[in-house]
Structure formats: C-alpha cells, structure tokens
Amino acid sequence: MEVPFVKYHGAGNDFVIIDNTSAAYTLTREAIAFICHRRFGVGSDGLMLIEKSEEAAFYMRYFNSDGNESTMCGNGGRCIAHFAHSIGLAGESISFMGIDGPHQATILAPDRIKLKMKNIDRVDHHPGYYFLDTGSPHHVVFKDDVRNTDVVTEGKNIRYSDKYPAGTNVDFVEILDTNRIFVRTYERGVEDETLSCGTGVVAAAIATNISGNPKDVFIIETRGGELEVSFSYQKNEFIDVYLTGPVKFVFSGKIVL
Numbered sequence: 678m679e680v681p682f683v684k685y686h687g688a689g690n691d692f693v694i695i696d697n698t699s700a701a702y703t704l705t706r707e708a709i710a711f712i713c714h715r716r717f718g719v720g721s722d723g724l725m726l727i728e729k730s731e732e733a734a735f736y737m738r739y740f741n742s743d744g745n746e747s748t749m750c751g752n753g754g755r756c757i758a759h760f761a762h763s764i765g766l767a768g769e770s771i772s773f774m775g776i777d778g779p780h781q782a783t784i785l786a787p788d789r790i791k792l793k794m795k796n797i798d799r800v801d802h803h804p805g806y807y808f809l810d811t812g813s814p815h816h817v818v819f820k821d822d823v824r825n826t827d828v829v830t831e832g833k834n835i836r837y838s839d840k841y842p843a844g845t846n847v848d849f850v851e852i853l854d855t856n857r858i859f860v861r862t863y864e865r866g867v868e869d870e871t872l873s874c875g876t877g878v879v880a881a882a883i884a885t886n887i888s889g890n891p892k893d894v895f896i897i898e899t900r901g902g903e904l905e906v907s908f909s910y911q912k913n914e915f916i917d918v919y920l921t922g923p924v925k926f927v928f929s930g931k932i933v934l
C-alpha cells in the first residue's frame with residue numbers, strides 16, 4: 678500500500694502528516710513507528726492523521742514516534758493547521774478538534790501560525806519543580822545552565838519515575854530575562870530530546886509566570902527556533918493561551934507499507 682504524506686516541522690519539532698479524511702488508511706502501531714523511524718522510514722518526532730470531524734473542519738489524531746497514540750501536540754497542531762489550509766480544508770482561520778478539545782489556528786504569515794491552546798486551571802508546585810497539563814503532561818524544572826544539562830539522562834529518569842505511571846514530558850527552563858526563557862525538552866513517546874516542544878514551552882512559560890515573573894507574553898528560545906506564548910489569568914485559570922511560531926512544509930512523498 679502506498680500512503681501519500683507531507684513532512685513538516687515547527688521550530689525543529691518534526692512531523693509526518695497524512696490526510697485520512699477518506700478513512701482510507703488504517704495504520705498499526707508498528708507501521709507508524711516505521712514511518713517515524715529516522716533510518717528505515719521517513720523520520721519524525723511524531724505523526725498526525727487528519728480525520729473527518731462532525732464538530733470542526735477536521736480531527737487531529739496524534740501519534741508519537743514510538744507508534745503510540747498520545748495527547749495534544751502544540752507544534753503539530755500548528756503544522757496540521759497550515760497543511761489543512763493548503764489543501765482547502767479551511768480558510769485563514771482554522772478550527773479543529775484535538776484529543777484535548779477544540780483548537781483555533783490563525784495564519785499570521787505564510788510560515789507563521791498562532792494556535793489557541795486549552796485553558797489551564799491547575800498547576801502543581803512541588804519542591805524543585807512544577808507539574809501541569811497543557812494538552813500533554815509536563816514536569817518543569819528551572820536550572821541556571823540548561824545548555825549544559827544532560828537533558829536525556831535527567832529527563833528519562835523523571836519520565837520513568839514512579840511519580841508518573843503514564844509518563845510525562847520534562848522541560849528544563851533557564852530564565853534569560855523577565856519575559857525571555859530558554860527551554861529544552863525530553864519528550865515522552867519520542868524518548869529523546871526534541872528541538873522544541875509546543876505544549877512544553879507553554880508549560881514553561883506558565884511556570885515562569887507563577888514562579889515570580891508575572892508576564893503574560895514570553896519569548897521562548899529553543900534549539901529548533903523561537904516560539905512565543907501568551908495568556909491571560911482570570912478566576913484561577915490561564916485562558917486565551919496562544920502558541921505562536923514558525924512552520925515549514927519540507928516535502929511531500931509516498932511511503933510503501
């Protein structure tokens with residue numbers, strides 16, 4: 678079976694996207710892991726299926742590169758919105774459903790997308806870290822020198838700790854200025870550091886706000902590029918949470934399964 682796909686990245690977090698609105702393809706976990714494999718397949722951090730939705734232009738189904746379906750992907754949401762617009766599934770404002778509810782995306786420029794994320798009504802502050810769910814679970818640690826942090830070793834230990842039976846993503850955050858941070862992320866389901874993580878930088882920005890930097894717009898430097906997170910805080914809830922940044926269509930192709 679030949680399956681057409683497009684390859685995108687959003688600030689270096691890369692994805693294979695397949696238009697499955699016709700429900701023509703049923704992909705096994707093994708097939709998805711093969712497609713995402715950096716040597717044997719196309720290679721990506723994750724894979725998304727565009728599926729029919731009764732409630733919005735489409736449904737975004739997200740899989741990590743281990744082949745397992747997972748929770749919301751912020752950078753993936755920005756890329757899938759760009760692709761959906763390019764194939765005429767939506768206009769300049771794109772509404773879609775994700776596993777964590779409805780999302781709206783806006784095309785700010787041909788390669789720049791702004792995505793509305795879920796509201797966040799709970800942030801757990803523990804000694805030495807924060808835990809919050811921004812569409813995916815995130816354990817957020819502040820450090821003085823993130824560039825020289827062993828993200829994979831430290832991230833893996835936290836991700837597989839008994840604290841998180843379902844696992845978690847782990848974000849290492851260095852405050853550069855009152856509204857500028859540097860973030861590196863170990864991603865669950867990729868089981869490695871990714872060059873950026875959308876739900877991760879949202880978690881990092883909110884934790885930075887709570888930890889004494891009461892800004893509501895943050896510029897986040899990542900190894901894959903610069904992202905922006907903005908939000909408001911009302912009645913004990915972070916609302917109007919937006920993730921903005923670059924998207925890039927890299928190539929299209931067909932993979933033989």
Ligand SMILES: N[C@H](CCC[C@H](N)C(=O)O)C(=O)O
Binds near residue numbers: 690753814866867874
């Ligand atoms: N690995 C994450 C999902 C993708 C998150 C990340 N790629 C993003 O941009 O939000 C998890 O399984 O919780």
